[in-house]
Every structure is written in structure tokens, then in C-alpha cells.
Amino acid sequence: MDLHRYAFSSMGCPCEIQLETEFESVARDAAAKAQAEVARLDEKYSHYRDDNWLARLCASAGSGRAIELDEEAANLIDFAAALHVQSAGRFDITAGALTRLWDLQSGRVPTQARIDEATARTGWHRVEWQRPRLRLPIAGMRIDFGGVVKEYAADRAAEICRQNGIRHGIVDLGGDLAVIGAHADGSAWLAGIKAPRNPANVYASIELDRGGLATSGDYERVMIVDGKRYSHIVDPTNGRPVDSFASVSVLAASCLVAGAASTVAMLLGLEQGAAYLRELGLPWLAVDADGRTRGTIEVAAK
Amino acid sequence: MRPDLLLRLTCALACGAALAACATKPVQPWERAHLARWDMRWDPDSAQTAMKQHAYFSKEGSSGTIGAAGGGCGCN
Amino acid sequence: MLRPSASLAALLSAAAALLPATPANAADSDEANTHASYRFSEYDEGALHGSVVGDPRRYRVLSQQLDVDTKLDGGAWGLKLDATHEVMSGSSPWFVAPDAQLRPVQVLSGATIRDHRSALSVALTQNPGTSANTTYTASYSSERDYRAAAIGVERSQPLDAATTLGYGGSFSHDVIEPTDAALYNRITHATKNTASTFASLAWVLDRDSVLQAGVQVNLGHGYLTDPYKLFTYGADILAERRPDRRVEAAGLVRYRRSYAQIDAALHLDYRYAQDSWGLTSHTIEASWYQGLGHGWRLVPTLRWYSQSAARFYAPFLAAPAGQRYYSSDYRLGTYGAFSTSINIRKAIGRWEVSLGAERYHSAKGLALDGGGAAVPALVDSTRVWAGLDFGID
Numbered sequence A: 001m002d003l004h005r006y007a008f009s010s011m012g013c014p015c016e017i018q019l020e021t022e023f024e025s026v027a028r029d030a031a032a033k034a035q036a037e038v039a040r041l042d043e044k045y046s047h048y049r050d051d052n053w054l055a056r057l058c059a060s061a062g063s064g065r066a067i068e069l070d071e072e073a074a075n076l077i078d079f080a081a082a083l084h085v086q087s088a089g090r091f092d093i094t095a096g097a098l099t100r101l102w103d104l105q106s107g108r109v110p111t112q113a114r115i116d117e118a119t120a121r122t123g124w125h126r127v128e129w130q131r132p133r134l135r136l137p138i139a140g141m142r143i144d145f146g147g148v149v150k151e152y153a154a155d156r157a158a159e160i161c162r163q164n165g166i167r168h169g170i171v172d173l174g175g176d177l178a179v180i181g182a183h184a185d186g187s188a189w190l191a192g193i194k195a196p197r198n199p200a201n202v203y204a205s206i207e208l209d210r211g212g213l214a215t216s217g218d219y220e221r222v223m224i225v226d227g228k229r230y231s232h233i234v235d236p237t238n239g240r241p242v243d244s245f246a247s248v249s250v251l252a253a254s255c256l257v258a259g260a261a262s263t264v265a266m267l268l269g270l271e272q273g274a275a276y277l278r279e280l281g282l283p284w285l286a287v288d289a290d291g292r293t294r295g296t297i298e299v300a301a302k
Numbered sequence B: 001m002r003p004d005l006l007l008r009l010t011c012a013l014a015c016g017a018a019l020a021a022c023a024t025k026p027v028q029p030w031e032r033a034h035l036a037r038w039d040m041r042w043d044p045d046s047a048q049t050a051m052k053q054h055a056y057f058s059k060e061g062s063s064g065t066i067g068a069a070g071g072g073c074g075c076n
Numbered sequence C: 001m002l003r004p005s006a007s008l009a010a011l012l013s014a015a016a017a018l019l020p021a022t023p024a025n026a027a028d029s030d031e032a033n034t035h036a037s038y039r040f041s042e043y044d045e046g047a048l049h050g051s052v053v054g055d056p057r058r059y060r061v062l063s064q065q066l067d068v069d070t071k072l073d074g075g076a077w078g079l080k081l082d083a084t085h086e087v088m089s090g091s092s093p094w095f096v097a098p099d100a101q102l103r104p105v106q107v108l109s110g111a112t113i114r115d116h117r118s119a120l121s122v123a124l125t126q127n128p129g130t131s132a133n134t135t136y137t138a139s140y141s142s143e144r145d146y147r148a149a150a151i152g153v154e155r156s157q158p159l160d161a162a163t164t165l166g167y168g169g170s171f172s173h174d175v176i177e178p179t180d181a182a183l184y185n186r187i188t189h190a191t192k193n194t195a196s197t198f199a200s201l202a203w204v205l206d207r208d209s210v211l212q213a214g215v216q217v218n219l220g221h222g223y224l225t226d227p228y229k230l231f232t233y234g235a236d237i238l239a240e241r242r243p244d245r246r247v248e249a250a251g252l253v254r255y256r257r258s259y260a261q262i263d264a265a266l267h268l269d270y271r272y273a274q275d276s277w278g279l280t281s282h283t284i285e286a287s288w289y290q291g292l293g294h295g296w297r298l299v300p301t302l303r304w305y306s307q308s309a310a311r312f313y314a315p316f317l318a319a320p321a322g323q324r325y326y327s328s329d330y331r332l333g334t335y336g337a338f339s340t341s342i343n344i345r346k347a348i349g350r351w352e353v354s355l356g357a358e359r360y361h362s363a364k365g366l367a368l369d370g371g372g373a374a375v376p377a378l379v380d381s382t383r384v385w386a387g388l389d390f391g392i393d
Helices: A024-045 A053-059 A071-086 A096-101 A112-120 A146-163 A255-280 B002-021 B046-059 C006-016
Strands: A002-010 A013-021 A128-130 A133-135 A169-173 A176-181 A189-195 A198-208 A212-217 A222-225 A228-231 A247-252 A284-287 A293-295 C035-045 C060-072 C077-090 C093-098 C104-108 C113-126 C133-143 C146-160 C163-176 C190-206 C209-222 C230-233 C236-239 C245-259 C264-275 C280-293 C296-308 C335-348 C351-363 C380-390
Touching: A002 A024, A013 A024, A013 A146, A024 A053, A024 A071, A024 A146, A024 C335, A071 A146, A071 A255, A071 C006, A096 A112, A146 A169, A146 A176, A146 A212, A146 A255, A176 A189, A176 A255, A198 A212, A198 A247, A212 A255, A247 A255, A255 A284, A255 C006, B046 C035, B046 C060, B046 C077, B046 C351, B046 C380, C093 C230
Parallel strands: none
Antiparallel strands: A002 A013, A013 A169, A128 A133, A169 A176, A176 A212, A189 A198, A212 A247, A222 A228, A247 A284, A284 A293, C035 C060, C035 C380, C060 C077, C077 C113, C093 C104, C113 C133, C133 C146, C146 C163, C163 C190, C190 C209, C209 C245, C230 C236, C245 C264, C264 C280, C280 C296, C296 C335, C335 C351, C351 C380
């Protein structure tokens, strides 16, 4: 069995598929198909493009028109709706306007007026979702799948590999992992959770032989103004970034579920987030802004 | 003669075991990628080995390998 | 496992629509775990040199083998089925007669034999793919004058992270009913039982090498003689006679070394055997597995075999002195053999095509100690084979 690694760029992050096969031709074929699937999802759900159905949906906001969604998009909307409930309204795929407002390249805290104006254009509770038809009633409303599509893509890529004869491998989309199967000799894959402020420093190592691992964190996109930390994760109920962990990692039966749990935990903030993770019962690791760790995953001793 | 042979073989096995036990630090699970390669199996092409061993068995006085022996044949 | 919490249940059910396939280990997919292979081979022995009486064309065997290997019950069991069919033809050594100068002359059986053999074997493994597993085997082989049925069990279990213990036993019952028994005054029916047991240890030496050492003991009891072979005993030509018991002990050492950086591996095997008939043998086999890229693989192999004669072997006995056992079967004489073979393989998707050829040469001089009685009718042979595998991963 040989280890074959295929690195590529997608979903705005570095990706890698590692496959253990006897024959390179089998690995290459599966990796190409998996990569194509990730690219398809990236194109279909990316809010950085202005030519896909999503852009058309956002362009229809406030026009009174409803857009009909296909099965996959409808399932994602249903999933997002479930997360909205789980997170007491903080997980909101319509919060795109707020996220853009707090775009951290500007390095400035937006004014309250700008925050109010953006908040007026968000709110999943305002959206009319009657599967398969979705209507955005307010002009300027946007749907942003960024919170779920990367993890979903990892699981889909893993499934495509399995369908193409791969039994041992792992998909890594910018740190979100989906296991295809444990190593050929039965041993687990070793995933490193990086220290929030020092990505070169592996903080904790987790053994994964199935399922997925997802990490939500602000350690790559953080703004410090007047000594105060602002993450890029915005609470749509008050329009401001959450005061939360620096990163949350969760292990689950799929990367999608792991990602949903870690995102919701981040959005719920320090206290409620920890309580949510404890109640879920999945292995989790949360690191706060001062580097303190909490959770059921063991951190490597220093 | 046979007890002597068995004694010699057992000593050889014991020495081998001692040697292997003195081997350097254990190989971790994530270091076993090379050992799991097809060409590192004891018998990568078992179909071919079966045919090959059958041919040797039928023209040599004593051949074979370790493992459950199959039925014989009237090869001559 | 505790029931998932309400929140987790909600997440899992929402995710179920998006990911309908079970996200468990892919080992559950039976289809991905089935492997089949087909092999065809032709074995030809060379014409004999030296003094020969009878049709000198030797044996030819055309052989086909089909193997299917699959997982059952979600990977809890492994099932392997092997079916073999062979067609054999040609003349074979009958007895050795001394010429006027008491030099041996090999007499071959006149009529060329044409026979075919079918065999089926089944192996059922519990917990395949894990280091602790048990395999149950059963096999049956049948040809016109010989039938054999065998059963066996073998177990593999880890002793620690780097050591694996293997052990097992098997039993075989063979029935021999020689052809043309009345015509040549042969026995009409005989049986033979063989029991064997083995034990082995395998060690992971480092990340690139493994070593295995094992011992095996075989016990044969019953009719162990070749019913077709005769022996020149003084002025008479009698049916050969061998003891009705044979105990063989063998030791085997196998070494595998990976050179993954150059896509290669080295295989070294050594086997030593000794039996109660006085026969001892050494076998050394070395193979080099070389990947050539793009799914091509080249595997050259060298093998050296040496054996020393059974106590009762002799080409003939010009002046017998009451020996109870006697055989001129070259397979009990002192001789050695050297063979070279090459195998080329190509992977295409989930298929693999392979071709191979082997050249085998035996001679007295190749034995470890080449002295002793002459061994006429030593064989040179060529074997070519082709194979097709499906379900590689």
C-alpha cells in the first residue's frame, strides 16, 4: 500500500486528499473525482461569485420573487434552519450583510448606524422557506453557506473516494477533515489541532479512524482595535462579533455534523457554548483567547 | 536425529526472538505505511505462489512452506 | 454507547438528508473488498539427455486456477475459494537399468499419460484484516488415480505491538488407485494419511523490514510408495518399496525489506528440512520487487534448491544385500536445482495483468555435497504463465 497525496486549492483554503492504495491509478482517479466534487460545491455555493444561482437568488431579494432550489440546496437550507434553532438564532445564513460589514481588512469598528442598517437586512426568521421555494423579502438580503458547505464538501469528497474503490484515506479541506477509512493496517489517522496564534504549533493530536473533525476558529481572521479583540464571527441578534473561544474543534460521525457543532458552539459564546458542547456528548476541544483549553479531547503535555 | 534437529531449530528461533526483541524503538502505527505496501506482504501473489509451490512439490523430494498443508496429488 | 443527546439527534437527523450513505469505515462495503484472480500456466520439461530408453519427451502440464476472495457480514468474515484444473501429459521415469558397464540407463514409461486433475479449496477467515484471526480450510483434489481431501485450521494473534504468533494444524487423507493395476501387477487401492502442525513468529524489525521464523512437522503414514515405479534389484525388476512412515521437520526464515524510496522491496526466504528417510534439503529464494511507475512492476526471482539422498535411494542395486526399501525415483536422490524467473505486472484501473516465465535447471553438481549415487532423469523445465486480477485497491 502506498500513500498518495493530492494537494489543491479550493473553498479559499489549501486542501489535501491522502489516499492509501496499492495502485496509483486508482488513487489518482478517485482524487480527481473528489477534487471535481469539491470544485463543484465551491462554485455552486460560493458567495464570492456573481454568476451562480446564489447570486441570482440574492439579486431577487426584495423583488417578491421566490427561487426554486434543487434537492441538494434544499437539504442544505433545511440543515441551516435546524442549526438556527439549535443556536437560539445565532446561526443565521442570512447574516452575510453583517459579516461583510465587519470585514476585517478595514481595521475599523463600524458605526452603530451602519450596524443597524445591516441588521435590518438579516434574519432567517424573515425568510420565507417553503421547500423547495425560497423567498428573500428584503432587498440586500444575502444567503451565505460558508458555515456549512466546506464541511459538507469534505464529507462528499470522502464519499466519492469510497465509491471509487478507496478504503483508506482522509480528506483535508483547510483543516476540516473527513475520514474515508483508517490506514491499511487498521491504525487511525493522526490530526493535529493547531495553536490559535501559532499555526505552526500543533496543540493537540487526535486519532481519527472514522467520521470527521471540524474546527471553527478566529485565529486566522482577527482584528485588534484599541486593544480589544474582534473575531469575524458575528452575532446576528446584536450585530456584533461574539466574545467567544479562539477555536472549537469537534469530532463527529461526519465533518458536517462536526462543523455544525463547532460553529454553533462558537456562536453561543464562552459559557453557553461550553454547555452546548457538553450536552452534545461529542469529543470537543475549545481554546479561549488566553490559550486556556477546555474539553474532552486531551491536549498534548507541554 | 530428529530430536537433535528440532533442538537446533528451536535454538535458532529463540536467538531470532532475542535479536528482534533488542530491536530499536517500536514502530508507531502512523509509521507503518511502508509495511502495508503490496510488495511487503509475506505472499503478494498467493495465486502464483500456489501454482509455483505445487510444481516444486511434485518434482522435488521435500519442499513446501509454513502453513496448513493442502491435500497432495499423484504428481509424478 | 449512550443515547445521543437531543441536540445531537437533531443535528444527525438534519444531516442525514445531506449524507445518506453511512459515514462509517469504508471496510463495510463488500463490493470494494472482493478480489478475483485467474492464472494460466504451461509447464514443459526438457527432453532427457544421456542414456534413455522410451519416449524421451517429458511431462507437460497445462494449468488453470481461479481464485475469489470476498468479505461477508460487513467484514467480520473472509471467504476464499480456489479452483484448479490441470491437464498432464507425457512420459515419466519408470526405472533405471544398468548397462553392460553398470552405468545407469533411465527407462521411461512407454505410453504417454494423459490425465487431468481438478481441485477445489475453501478458506474461511474470522476477523480478516485484523492481526488476530482464525482461518478454517478444506480442500479436495481429484484425478484419475488419486484423490485427496484435507482440512486445516490456523490462527494468528499478536503477542505485542511488534510480534505476531501463528500456529495451526492440518490433516489430509489420500486414496491411490493406480491405473492399469492388473496389467502391471500393481496394487489396486491404497491410502495415505498426513498430519502436520506448525508454529511461527513474525517480528516488525523497523519501519521498513519484517522477519518471520517458523517450524513445521509433517507425519505421513500409509502407502508412501510410487505405484508406477520399478526398481532393478539384482537380476529382477520389482516394484519399488518405501517405508510406510515418514516424519519431516522443517524450519523456515523469511525476510522482507522495503525500499519504498525507489519503489522496491527485497524478499529473502530460506528453508531447511530433514526427514526420517535421511533426506535433507535447503531452499533459498530471493525476489526483487521493482515498481517502474505508471502501474508497472517487475519481479525477478532466483531460487536454489539442494537435497541429499534418502537412505534407500539408488539407481539400481547390482548386488543387493537384503535391502528392505529401495527406490530409483530421482526425487529421492542427491541433486540441486537452480531456477530463474521473471514476472511483469501492469495495473489498469482496478485490474492487473501479469506475465511470467521460469527456467529451472537441475543437476548433481548443484547440490550442496554433490557426491553419492548418480541421479538419472534430472529435470530441466520451463514454465510460462499469464494472470488477470480484478478488485485491486
